Amino acid sequence: MHHDKKVTEIHHDKKFSVVNPSKMCQPMGAVQALLGLKNSMPLIHGSQGCSTYMRFQLTRHFREPIEVASTSMNEKTVIYGGEYNLMKALKNITEKQSPSIIAVASSCLTETIGDDMAGIIRKFEDANPDKELPVIVPISTPSYTESHVEGYNRTIKALVENLTTLTAPNGKVNIITGFLSPADVGEVKEILNDLNLEGIILTDTSENLDAPLSESALNLYDGGTTVGQLEDTANSLGTIALSKHADSAGEFLEKKFGIKLISGPLPLGLENTDSFIRSACQLADLEIPENIEKDRGRLMDAMVDAHSYNYHRKMAIFGDPDFVSSMTRFTSEMGMIPTVVCTGAKSKRFTEDIETISKEKECSPVTLAGGDLYDMHEAIKKVGADILIGNSYGASIADEENIPLFRAGFPIFDRLGAQRISTLGYRGGIDFVDRLTNTILDFYYDEAGYEIVEEEDMIIEDQKFAEEEI
Amino acid sequence: MPYKLFDVSKPIPERKEHTYVKHCNDPEDCIPKCNSKTIPGSMTERGCAFAGAKGVITGAIKDVAHVVHSPIGCTMYGYGSKRYPTTTELPDGSEFPVKDFNIKYIIGTDLQESDVVFGGMKKLRQAVRETNKEFPFVNAIYLYATCTTGLIGDDMDAAAKEMEEEIGKPVIAFNAPGFAGSTQSKGHQIGNDTLFAKIVGTTEPPATTPYDINFIGEYNIDGDLWLLKEYFNEIGINILSTFTGDCCHNELGWMHRAKLSVVRCQRSSTYIAKMIEEKYGVPYIKTDFFSTEYCAENLRTVAKFFGLEDKAEEVIAKRMAKVGPELDFYREKLTGKKVFIFSGGPKSYHLSIPLHNELGLETTGVSSMFEHEDGFEKMKDRVKEGALVIDDPNTLELEELIEDYDIDLILGGVKEKYLVHKLGIPSLLIHSYENGPYMGFEGFLNLARDMYSAIYNPVWNILEFQETEDPDVADVTGEAAEEVEK
Numbered sequence: 001m002h003h004d005k006k007v008t009e010i011h012h013d014k015k016f017s018v019v020n021p022s023k024m025c026q027p028m029g030a031v032q033a034l035l036g037l038k039n040s041m042p043l044i045h046g047s048q049g050c051s052t053y054m055r056f057q058l059t060r061h062f063r064e065p066i067e068v069a070s071t072s073m074n075e076k077t078v079i080y081g082g083e084y085n086l087m088k089a090l091k092n093i094t095e096k097q098s099p100s101i102i103a104v105a106s107s108c109l110t111e112t113i114g115d116d117m118a119g120i121i122r123k124f125e126d127a128n129p130d131k132e133l134p135v136i137v138p139i140s141t142p143s144y145t146e147s148h149v150e151g152y153n154r155t156i157k158a159l160v161e162n163l164t165t166l167t168a169p170n171g172k173v174n175i176i177t178g179f180l181s182p183a184d185v186g187e188v189k190e191i192l193n194d195l196n197l198e199g200i201i202l203t204d205t206s207e208n209l210d211a212p213l214s215e216s217a218l219n220l221y222d223g224g225t226t227v228g229q230l231e232d233t234a235n236s237l238g239t240i241a242l243s244k245h246a247d248s249a250g251e252f253l254e255k256k257f258g259i260k261l262i263s264g265p266l267p268l269g270l271e272n273t274d275s276f277i278r279s280a281c282q283l284a285d286l287e288i289p290e291n292i293e294k295d296r297g298r299l300m301d302a303m304v305d306a307h308s309y310n311y312h313r314k315m316a317i318f319g320d321p322d323f324v325s326s327m328t329r330f331t332s333e334m335g336m337i338p339t340v341v342c343t344g345a346k347s348k349r350f351t352e353d354i355e356t357i358s359k360e361k362e363c364s365p366v367t368l369a370g371g372d373l374y375d376m377h378e379a380i381k382k383v384g385a386d387i388l389i390g391n392s393y394g395a396s397i398a399d400e401e402n403i404p405l406f407r408a409g410f411p412i413f414d415r416l417g418a419q420r421i422s423t424l425g426y427r428g429g430i431d432f433v434d435r436l437t438n439t440i441l442d443f444y445y446d447e448a449g450y451e452i453v454e455e456e457d458m459i460i461e462d463q464k465f466a467e468e469e470i
Numbered sequence: 471m472p473y474k475l476f477d478v479s480k481p482i483p484e485r486k487e488h489t490y491v492k493h494c495n496d497p498e499d500c501i502p503k504c505n506s507k508t509i510p511g512s513m514t515e516r517g518c519a520f521a522g523a524k525g526v527i528t529g530a531i532k533d534v535a536h537v538v539h540s541p542i543g544c545t546m547y548g549y550g551s552k553r554y555p556t557t558t559e560l561p562d563g564s565e566f567p568v569k570d571f572n573i574k575y576i577i578g579t580d581l582q583e584s585d586v587v588f589g590g591m592k593k594l595r596q597a598v599r600e601t602n603k604e605f606p607f608v609n610a611i612y613l614y615a616t617c618t619t620g621l622i623g624d625d626m627d628a629a630a631k632e633m634e635e636e637i638g639k640p641v642i643a644f645n646a647p648g649f650a651g652s653t654q655s656k657g658h659q660i661g662n663d664t665l666f667a668k669i670v671g672t673t674e675p676p677a678t679t680p681y682d683i684n685f686i687g688e689y690n691i692d693g694d695l696w697l698l699k700e701y702f703n704e705i706g707i708n709i710l711s712t713f714t715g716d717c718c719h720n721e722l723g724w725m726h727r728a729k730l731s732v733v734r735c736q737r738s739s740t741y742i743a744k745m746i747e748e749k750y751g752v753p754y755i756k757t758d759f760f761s762t763e764y765c766a767e768n769l770r771t772v773a774k775f776f777g778l779e780d781k782a783e784e785v786i787a788k789r790m791a792k793v794g795p796e797l798d799f800y801r802e803k804l805t806g807k808k809v810f811i812f813s814g815g816p817k818s819y820h821l822s823i824p825l826h827n828e829l830g831l832e833t834t835g836v837s838s839m840f841e842h843e844d845g846f847e848k849m850k851d852r853v854k855e856g857a858l859v860i861d862d863p864n865t866l867e868l869e870e871l872i873e874d875y876d877i878d879l880i881l882g883g884v885k886e887k888y889l890v891h892k893l894g895i896p897s898l899l900i901h902s903y904e905n906g907p908y909m910g911f912e913g914f915l916n917l918a919r920d921m922y923s924a925i926y927n928p929v930w931n932i933l934e935f936q937e938t939e940d941p942d943v944a945d946v947t948g949e950a951a952e953e954v955e956k
């Protein structure tokens with residue numbers, strides 16, 4: 001394949017190591033998914049460093065309090081196995097926080113020592129017959145396979161598999177979101193609302209991770225997906241997985257209960273949002289309402305207005321696979337030229353998506369699936385980019401290449417408002433087109449509105465880190 | 471009873487021993503239980519030994535490549551997470567090609583299942599080769615064990631030795647897997663031990679002076695080091711080696727040539743100062759540069775060692791003239807405000823007295839994630855009776871504390887900051903700073919300014935929705951609002 005050749009060229013024969021990764025570990029994906037559950041507590045079964053690191057990353061991104069419990073394994077418990085620590089942690093969390101659900105994600109450590117989490121959980125439940133216990137769900141998330149994207153997928157699957165029960169049809173549609181900003185989840189809910197369609201959002205971070213200053217005590221999340229909703233997933237009209245990489249729960253529901261699954265694409269950009277609206281209407285047999293058509297028209301209007309500024313710009317895009325592929329499509333729709341696209345996860349679906357888009361849009365970006373930011377930087381040096389889209393880890397690359405970084409994805413720790421970055425649907429698309437084009441105007445045009453032709457000294461603000469003493 | 475069990479911690483009675491309410495001045499009697507195994511499920515904020523070794527100790531070194539032998543997570547989370555700026559200057563006058571190389575690059579072995587089953591040694595060796603090829607300019611390569619590699623038993627030292635011979639530059643293994651010890655503190659110690667055993671005494675400085683010091687445990691958070699260095703330079707004291715802020719690999723090798731070791735962060739690095747004293751006879755002193763008083767006092771002590779007292783007085787006088795008047799303004803504004811210090815370790819005893827003596831604040835309590843007995847003794851010693859001294863607190867306890875105690879400001883970390891804000895209380899990042907540096911004279915002024923601006927943020931006065939258009943009903947932060955009305 002044309003692209004594959006480029007990929008190997010770019011890889012520098014760096015086969016054994018990763019330099020500046022563009023992916024995280026499975027338990028992080030689990031926590032990302034669990035933050036959208038009501039009255040829940042994520043517990044990572046492993047050494048405490050993992051959960052502290054994850055909390056740190058999530059907190060500095062959302063600028064919201066994030067709680068993740070740990071079983072705090074140490075040298076001794078590593079030798080004897082984690083039963084004591086897991087039982088103790090379950091007891092402490094149950095009594096102290098009384099959540100309705102505790103989801104226990106394994107870590108590399110406990111996977112390597114081979115702890116039987118399901119067995120230990122059963123033992124805990126058997127030992128406490130008269131107590132009102134939370135629902136406890138084990139999730140196997142070893143990080144030495146795949147990435148946080150798969151961790152997210154496995155978590156949704158474990159929740160659904162463990163909890164769903166067939167009762168009566170509910171006329172709802174299950175939406176597996178994948179890890180989105182709260183604003184994007186909110187937009188998906190708005191679209192469903194516009195369609196007059198009720199959804200079960202797996203999982204709903206829209207309130208939990210963009211909470212108001214209330215001056216009142218914070219307990220566990222009181223927004224988000226409920227245990228009842230998880231149970232109800234088997235009774236829905238169908239499942240739409242916005243992330244193709246997080247559709248295993250949908251596959252499970254399809255196989256076991258015949259609930260139709262539509263997998264992807266992420267409704268980012270005009271065509272992808274069209275697909276999503278089509279899927280939803282199809283599942284529920286609905287007409288497209290007028291206000292949605294109007295929003296679509298506004299997005300087209302925004303794209304047309306922006307075109308003269310951005311049509312020839314080269315884009316480099318990195319992040320989670322669904323985000324990158326749909327962003328590649330969206331920017332191509334805008335007449336921009338994707339030159340480098342990079343995701344940390346090794347994913348066939350991703351490469352296929354990029355191939356389809358490349359054919360349709362007649363572009364041929366250097367495609368890095370399973371790539372790291374170092375490879376991406378090398379590729380940018382070779383093929384060039386006028387703007388980089390991705391998380392804060394791209395800042396030093398943008399700085400070095402003297403191009404702007406448009407921040408989207410996770411983590412964003414050097415700017416505010418990560419929870420409010422909105423890109424999905426027609427309305428999110430409008431927001432994106434405006435902000436991206438304004439970034440281009442800020443960077444490549446002078447105050448009189450003329451394109452700056454010569455190289456100018458651009459000063460990009462130094463990365464500022466919020467960080468922890470760890 | 472000098473110990474307290476928070477209501478939220480009632481189901482975990484063990485937490486009581488970790489929460490001491492000061493009732494006497496005997497340092498031997500009653501301090502919280504600390505540096506012990508973390509209680510599972512207690513919502514600890516503690517980190518792991520790997521984080522202590524790489525994140526705190528070695529992550530500040532500017533000219534080495536860090537290779538984390540781990541599944542993807544540990545590598546990723548250790549990437550760019552510390553605010554340890556570095557320059558490109560090297561002591562021999564040459565330039566290192568990348569600024570902030572230590573922040574910008576992390577390398578990992580991205581272990582896969584087959585590596586876990588069959589061992590990751592081959593991959594580690596290849597990763598070192600590749601690192602050396604991609605970053606030929608680094609002066610050493612450091613390797614880090616993590617939980618997984620600690621468990622599968624990869625012999626990191628053997629790999630380091632072998633690769634060092636092959637590539638012809640130092641390769642050093644740090645065996646601090648996350649499960650070692652009870653907090654990140656274990657990683658600090660392993661970092662010290664390893665650097666001492668493998669590097670100290672292996673190189674010679676380009677030049678020496680009779681006024682050479684090792685500046686130990688100063689990591690240059692937000693530029694602290696650069697500020698303190700100015701003072702030393704003006705006094706005529708030469709920092710021969712810094713452990714490890716903005717330092718280079720070779721610099722650590724000649725620490726045995728200094729005349730004196732000045733220990734700044736006592737928790738994380740007294741180890742190496744002691745070892746250098748024992749083996750090479752270089753004496754050490756423990757110091758503290760937070761606040762004008764401590765900074766002046768400690769500059770005097772260090773200067774006295776070299777007979778440079780007069781110079782020190784000049785530097786102190788010059789700086790005090792510069793910051794004094796502004797500090798007076800902040801003292802007036804901050805007097806009587808109550809602060810809780812939720813720090814990782816030593817800042818909980820560095821700050822309580824200066825905040826009181828120089829800015830008029832009262833310390834309601836202090837806490838630490840990873841201090842040991844000696845640190846807690848100092849914490850206890852430096853707060854008033856009735857103040858809380860807590861080991862390994864969690865956010866639930868913090869919430870209760872905010873409700874039950876009168877607190878105007880929390881000095882904490884990023885994991886606390888946003889929780890505290892939701893509750894309507896100002897908070898300031900004390901681990902990594904807001905607009906630092908915070909050490910030294912100008913740094914203390916930065917801290918005072920940041921505290922003032924956090925407490926007097928105008929938003930605190932308009933939190934309540936006004937039912938009527940009566941302008942002077944707003945009274946949220948109490949005193950802050952009174953202040954406004956006056």
Ligand code: SF4
Pocket residue numbers: 025026027046049050053106107108109142143144540541542543544545617618
């Ligand atoms: S050990 Fe595994 S779970 Fe923990 S941080 Fe490392 S990769 Fe993630």
Ligand code: SF4
Pocket residue numbers: 047048049050051053108109518519520521540543544615616617618647648649
């Ligand atoms: S796996 Fe171990 S070394 Fe890695 S982050 Fe977790 S506790 Fe630390």
